[in-house]
Amino acid sequence: MxxxxxxxxxxxxxxxxxxxxxPEALWKSHKGGLVIVECPQRIPCNPxxxxxxxxxxxxxxxINDVPAINYDKCTGCALCVARCPGLACFVADLTFxxxxxxMKLPYEMLPLPTKGKTVKCLGRTGEVVCEGKVENVAEPxxxxxxxxxxxxxxxxxxxxxxxxVV
Amino acid sequence: MDLIDGHPxxxxxxxxxxxxxxxxxxxxxFEGEPIAMALHANGVRVYRNTPEMKxxxxxxxxxxxxxxxxxxxxxxxxxxxxxTPLKRGMKVETQNGRGRVxxxxxxASRS
Amino acid sequence: MRELKTDVLVVxxxxxxxxAAASAAGAGANVLIVEGDLHLGGQLVxxxxxxxxxxxxxxxxxxxxxxxxxxxxxxNCEDRVEIMLNTTVSGYYRExxxxxxxVGEEEYLRIVPKKIVIASGAQERLxxxxxxxxxxxxxxxxxxxxxxxxGVVPGKRVLMIGAGNIGLIVSYQLMQAGVEVxxxxxxxxxxxxxxxxxxxxxxxGVPILLRHSIKRAIGETxxxxxxxxxxxxxxxxxxxxxxxxxxxxxxxxxxxPTNELLWQAGCRMKYIPxxxxxxxxxxKCMRTSNEDIWMAGDVSGIEEASAAMIEGRIAGLxxxxxxxxxxxxxxxxxxxxxxxxLRAGEVGEKIRAGVLNATVDGWEENA
Numbered sequence: 001m002x003x004x005x006x007x008x009x010x011x012x013x014x015x016x017x018x019x020x021x022x023p024e025a026l027w028k029s030h031k032g033g034l035v036i037v038e039c040p041q042r043i044p045c046n047p048x049x050x051x052x053x054x055x056x057x058x059x060x061x062x063i064n065d066v067p068a069i070n071y072d073k074c075t076g077c078a079l080c081v082a083r084c085p086g087l088a089c090f091v092a093d094l095t096f097x098x099x100x101x102x103m104k105l106p107y108e109m110l111p112l113p114t115k116g117k118t119v120k121c122l123g124r125t126g127e128v129v130c131e132g133k134v135e136n137v138a139e140p141x142x143x144x145x146x147x148x149x150x151x152x153x154x155x156x157x158x159x160x161x162x163x164x165v166v
Numbered sequence: 167m168d169l170i171d172g173h174p175x176x177x178x179x180x181x182x183x184x185x186x187x188x189x190x191x192x193x194x195x196f197e198g199e200p201i202a203m204a205l206h207a208n209g210v211r212v213y214r215n216t217p218e219m220k221x222x223x224x225x226x227x228x229x230x231x232x233x234x235x236x237x238x239x240x241x242x243x244x245x246x247x248x249x250t251p252l253k254r255g256m257k258v259e260t261q262n263g264r265g266r267v268x269x270x271x272x273x274a275s276r277s
Numbered sequence: 278m279r280e281l282k283t284d285v286l287v288v289x290x291x292x293x294x295x296x297a298a299a300s301a302a303g304a305g306a307n308v309l310i311v312e313g314d315l316h317l318g319g320q321l322v323x324x325x326x327x328x329x330x331x332x333x334x335x336x337x338x339x340x341x342x343x344x345x346x347x348x349x350x351x352x353n354c355e356d357r358v359e360i361m362l363n364t365t366v367s368g369y370y371r372e373x374x375x376x377x378x379x380v381g382e383e384e385y386l387r388i389v390p391k392k393i394v395i396a397s398g399a400q401e402r403l404x405x406x407x408x409x410x411x412x413x414x415x416x417x418x419x420x421x422x423x424x425x426x427x428g429v430v431p432g433k434r435v436l437m438i439g440a441g442n443i444g445l446i447v448s449y450q451l452m453q454a455g456v457e458v459x460x461x462x463x464x465x466x467x468x469x470x471x472x473x474x475x476x477x478x479x480x481x482g483v484p485i486l487l488r489h490s491i492k493r494a495i496g497e498t499x500x501x502x503x504x505x506x507x508x509x510x511x512x513x514x515x516x517x518x519x520x521x522x523x524x525x526x527x528x529x530x531x532x533x534p535t536n537e538l539l540w541q542a543g544c545r546m547k548y549i550p551x552x553x554x555x556x557x558x559x560x561k562c563m564r565t566s567n568e569d570i571w572m573a574g575d576v577s578g579i580e581e582a583s584a585a586m587i588e589g590r591i592a593g594l595x596x597x598x599x600x601x602x603x604x605x606x607x608x609x610x611x612x613x614x615x616x617x618x619l620r621a622g623e624v625g626e627k628i629r630a631g632v633l634n635a636t637v638d639g640w641e642e643n644a
Binding site: 005008010011040042044046047050051063064083084085086087088110122123124127143145161162164 | 326327329330332337339440445452453455463466467468472473474475476477478479480481482485583618620621622623624625
């Protein structure tokens with residue numbers, strides 16, 4: 001399938017704007033991680049900005065703007081992960097150690113994962129990328145959207161976008 | 167009944183569980199919920215047969231707008247079962263064709 | 278026949294109708310809401326996903342929670358708002374300015390309102406294919422009603438037709454209910470809904486087959502499968518027909534305004550494809566060409582619930598103002614700005630064009 005057709009069915013490819021990773025040097029050293037927002041289409045929506053406590057997701061001039069990120073201000077708190085109606089925000093912490101990264105992913109399915117459990121980590125088309133270990137399950141907004149903290153090999157960070165509890 | 171067993175986001179609260187009758191069979195459903203939903207939970211998908219082509223029909227819109235789910239309820243035909251609440255002991259029947267209303271001479275002259 | 282009188286009759290208790298009722302009652306009018314279904318909230322009650330938009334449109338809040346917020350607002354004007362559920366408006370008699378309605382299936386009543394806000398919403402479209410009438414071919418809204426309102430399992434394996442927002446969202450909701458989604462078919466070369474909604478279902482492994490359509494539903498009395506095929510640029514079949522096993526075919530191929538009452542009332546109507554059907558012409562305050570009738574929500578053109586709620590506020594204010602209640606013009610202005618912002622992006626392009634085409638500067642009174 002052509003790259004454009006893949007994108008048009010809802011899968012981000014590296015050729016498209018929106019597949020933006022944080023600046024490498026900062027990312028590698030930043031405890032708590034930095035946010036990755038995969039929201040390439042202008043739609044009327046701004047909760048990522050209004051939920052951000054540090055102003056890292058900068059204010060929208062127009063509510064249809066795509067999110068712009070000031071990585072220096074991002075603390076990796078993952079409030080945007082919990083709030084985004086499109087489940088398009090993810091946090092990756094590269095300082096987890098021993099070749100592993102900690103990803104903070106939104107999760108609204110059953111069964112709920114439990115701490116310590118091994119889960120399948122899925123890529124953008126639902127393919128199994130690797131296994132990951134659940135380090136924490138949070139519900140920051142008490143609204144049933146969970147933020148699952150899962151450790152994955154550091155080289156899988158740009159592929160893992162969901163988990164499957166088996 | 168074929169109900170969703172656990173949901174990540176929603177909590178379901180049901181009315182009282184009651185019995186009703188569908189084409190001679192006793193079934194269970196929740197009082198006050200639409201008849202069509204109770205039937206579907208009991209595995210019933212065919213609600214009527216059309217007048218001309220005798221085609222089976224179930225519900226389609228489930229918001230009272232499309233006429234697909236008409237059934238005979240307690241003897242009354244063309245009841246929109248997707249927005250008619252289930253009651254204890256209700257008699258629900260598959261509707262064949264247009265349905266008939268029996269009017270006595272008295273009633274007919276009054277209306 | 279029972280007769281009811283009210284300042285403002287609101288036809289439909291969905292997001293637009295509840296918002297209209299709240300703003301009219303807030304201005305001091307007595308309001309009667311007539312709702313055909315068994316609950317207030319319209320389609321909001323079955324929306325388990327979080328809404329887009331800005332804070333004012335409850336962005337980040339789940340649809341059914343927004344319904345609760347609106348119901349509470351209505352409850353707070355209790356003595357001015359009367360609610361009739363399971364009551365369907367069946368006609369409008371222009372000469373007498375009387376509305377008839379049906380309570381349940383057998384009791385009829387007359388309503389004599391001073392002003393009317395019609396917020397009758399929309400209905401699901403059907404596309405033609407053999408066997409599209411057999412049980413198991415369900416509208417997307419019906420599937421949502423089953424699983425999200427009443428907790429009934431809609432089927433074991435569902436084929437979704439249409440990758441607009443509704444098709445994408447309902448697919449996600451099916452997975453939340455533990456139902457398998459075989460695939461989402463989309464005849465166009467791209468998804469019609471928000472890209473992020475597509476990404477959500479794609480990463481859970483659901484294929485979205487662009488340039489694909491359904492050929493026929495398979496099944497004697499109920500659906501047991503579907504034949505699907507790929508389309509070329511001219512929408513002709515390419516390649517072999519494939520069979521998908523499924524017990525439910527969910528149609529999410531668009532909505533069309535439920536506009537019968539507006540036709541009956543003699544409102545000037547116009548066919549506007551961008552608004553998905555015949556819609557009434559309206560002024561900026563959502564008044565129709567009938568001086569007693571306003572409208573809001575999907576009946577004025579298919580759009581998101583966030584826009585419906587703002588239109589409802591405007592229509593409610595408009596009706597209250599016409600009754601002589603004290604409404605500052607700035608109150609309208611704030612809502613107009615919010616509507617404009619919501620429609621500003623690329624996805625709002627068609628809505629903008631449609632609304633422009635349906636809006637008049639003003640009505641010649643007593644024409």
